[in-house]
Amino acid sequence: MKKLTANWGLKLASLIFAVIVWFLVTNINDPITSVRYTNIPVTIKNGNLITDKGQVYTILDGSDTISSVAIYAPRAVIDSLSPSNIVATADIQNLSSLNTVKIDVTTNKYVDKIQNYSLSSDVVKLNVERKASKSLALSASTSGTVADGYVIGDVTTEQNMVRISGPESFVNSVVKASVDVDVTGFTSNIGTDADIVLYDAEGNALDIAQSGVSMNIRTVRVNIQILETKYVPVRYIVKGEPATGYALTGQIDSTPDEVLVAGRSSAISSIDELIVEDDSLDVAGLTANLTTSVDLSSALPSGISFGDSDFNGTASVVVYIGPVVEKTFDISTDKISIDGSVDGFDVYIDDSEYTQVSLTLQGLRSNIDAVKESDITGSVSISDLMTANNLTELKAGTYDGYISWKLPEGVYVKSAVSAYVTVKEKE
Incomplete structure (x- = not known):
C-alpha cells in the first residue's frame, strides 16, 4: 500500500x-479543423400541421436556405464530407408565436465525430394565413411581328379557365391569367404550349415561385391563325335615279378607297375588289351630292376579314350628282345607216324631203361639252323597223324608222328621233 x-x-x-x-x-496526426458549405437547403417537416387547419404557409426571405454552414471535426472526417452529407430540417411542431421554426443541422455520417456546427441563420421564417381559391378566365396575347404580308387572325386556347389556390392575400391580388406567344417572322399557323402568367390589378406579373400558390394547369395549348393579306379597291353600286334634271356624274369618292383584307391564301387569291351594295347608297330623287357612311364588313366574302385591326370597317362615301343640260345637234342623214339586210330588197334612208335631223342630247355639262357633232352617228335596224310598223315580212314602201345613236358615255337622247326609210324590191 x-x-x-x-x-x-x-x-x-x-x-x-x-x-x-x-x-x-x-491533434498532430488528426487535428480538429473546419469546413464551410454554402446554400444548404432546409427540409420542412410536418407541414400538414398547418395545412390540415385550412391554412397555407410560405417561406419568407428565402430562409429555407442556409447561406453558410461551418462544421468543426477532425481533419479525416472533414475530408470525407460534402454538401450532400449536410442534413438541415425545420419541424413545424416547433413553430413559434412569431411564425419561425428552429433549424436543426446534422450529418448523415460521422455524427458522433462532429464537434460543432455554426449556422449563418438558425430559423426558417414563415407567413401563415388562410387558404383561398379562385377561378380565372384565361386570355391569350401575342408579341412580336409576323412576316410582311401577313397578319394575326384568331388566337385561341384549348382551355379557357385556370384555378389557383394558396395564401388568401396572394390569391386576392390576382385579377388576370394570361399567356403570350412570340409570333416574330411567322407565315403559317402556330400551335404551341405557353406558360400561364398571373397579373395583379396594376398589370404587374406576379412571381409564384415562392408564393405557395398552386395552379390546376401551368401551361396551356395556344393556337394562332396567321393570315395572308393584300389591298383591294372598293367599288360601290349606287341605287335609284336622281331627280329629273339631275344625273350621276360618275365620280364617287371613298375614304378609304382601298382596304387591306386578310384570309387563307386560297381565299385571298379569289378576291380582286370589294363590291359594296348598301341601302345608304340610294340617290333616288336627289338634287345634290349624297354623303354617307357605309359599313364595308357586310361586303366581305366568306373567309375574308379586314387585315388592319385599327380599321373599324366604316367608309365615308360621296356620290356626286350634277344638273343635266341640253344641246341640240343637226345631224346629216348621211351619218345614218341601215342595220341589217333582206334578200330581194334595197333599204336606204330617204333624204328626198330633208337632209338633216335634229337631235337633242342631255347630260352633265362636262359630258355634253365633250360631244363633237362630227362624231355622232346613227342607224335604223330593219328588225326594229318591221316591229314598229307591224310587218311580218318586209314590203316595198316608205316607213318611219327610229334611229339608234352611238353616243359617248354619260350622254343621253332627250326624245326619240326618226327618219324616212324607203324599201324597194330589187329588179
Missing part, C-alpha cells in the same frame, strides 16, 4: 503529462 501511495504527486504529474502527450499526438 505504501508503494502505491508513495510519490503520488509524481505519479499524478506523469498521468497528466501522458494525457497531454496523447492529446498533442492525436
Whole structure:
C-alpha cells in the first residue's frame, strides 16, 4: 500500500503529462479543423400541421436556405464530407408565436465525430394565413411581328379557365391569367404550349415561385391563325335615279378607297375588289351630292376579314350628282345607216324631203361639252323597223324608222328621233 501511495504527486504529474502527450499526438496526426458549405437547403417537416387547419404557409426571405454552414471535426472526417452529407430540417411542431421554426443541422455520417456546427441563420421564417381559391378566365396575347404580308387572325386556347389556390392575400391580388406567344417572322399557323402568367390589378406579373400558390394547369395549348393579306379597291353600286334634271356624274369618292383584307391564301387569291351594295347608297330623287357612311364588313366574302385591326370597317362615301343640260345637234342623214339586210330588197334612208335631223342630247355639262357633232352617228335596224310598223315580212314602201345613236358615255337622247326609210324590191 505504501508503494502505491508513495510519490503520488509524481505519479499524478506523469498521468497528466501522458494525457497531454496523447492529446498533442492525436491533434498532430488528426487535428480538429473546419469546413464551410454554402446554400444548404432546409427540409420542412410536418407541414400538414398547418395545412390540415385550412391554412397555407410560405417561406419568407428565402430562409429555407442556409447561406453558410461551418462544421468543426477532425481533419479525416472533414475530408470525407460534402454538401450532400449536410442534413438541415425545420419541424413545424416547433413553430413559434412569431411564425419561425428552429433549424436543426446534422450529418448523415460521422455524427458522433462532429464537434460543432455554426449556422449563418438558425430559423426558417414563415407567413401563415388562410387558404383561398379562385377561378380565372384565361386570355391569350401575342408579341412580336409576323412576316410582311401577313397578319394575326384568331388566337385561341384549348382551355379557357385556370384555378389557383394558396395564401388568401396572394390569391386576392390576382385579377388576370394570361399567356403570350412570340409570333416574330411567322407565315403559317402556330400551335404551341405557353406558360400561364398571373397579373395583379396594376398589370404587374406576379412571381409564384415562392408564393405557395398552386395552379390546376401551368401551361396551356395556344393556337394562332396567321393570315395572308393584300389591298383591294372598293367599288360601290349606287341605287335609284336622281331627280329629273339631275344625273350621276360618275365620280364617287371613298375614304378609304382601298382596304387591306386578310384570309387563307386560297381565299385571298379569289378576291380582286370589294363590291359594296348598301341601302345608304340610294340617290333616288336627289338634287345634290349624297354623303354617307357605309359599313364595308357586310361586303366581305366568306373567309375574308379586314387585315388592319385599327380599321373599324366604316367608309365615308360621296356620290356626286350634277344638273343635266341640253344641246341640240343637226345631224346629216348621211351619218345614218341601215342595220341589217333582206334578200330581194334595197333599204336606204330617204333624204328626198330633208337632209338633216335634229337631235337633242342631255347630260352633265362636262359630258355634253365633250360631244363633237362630227362624231355622232346613227342607224335604223330593219328588225326594229318591221316591229314598229307591224310587218311580218318586209314590203316595198316608205316607213318611219327610229334611229339608234352611238353616243359617248354619260350622254343621253332627250326624245326619240326618226327618219324616212324607203324599201324597194330589187329588179
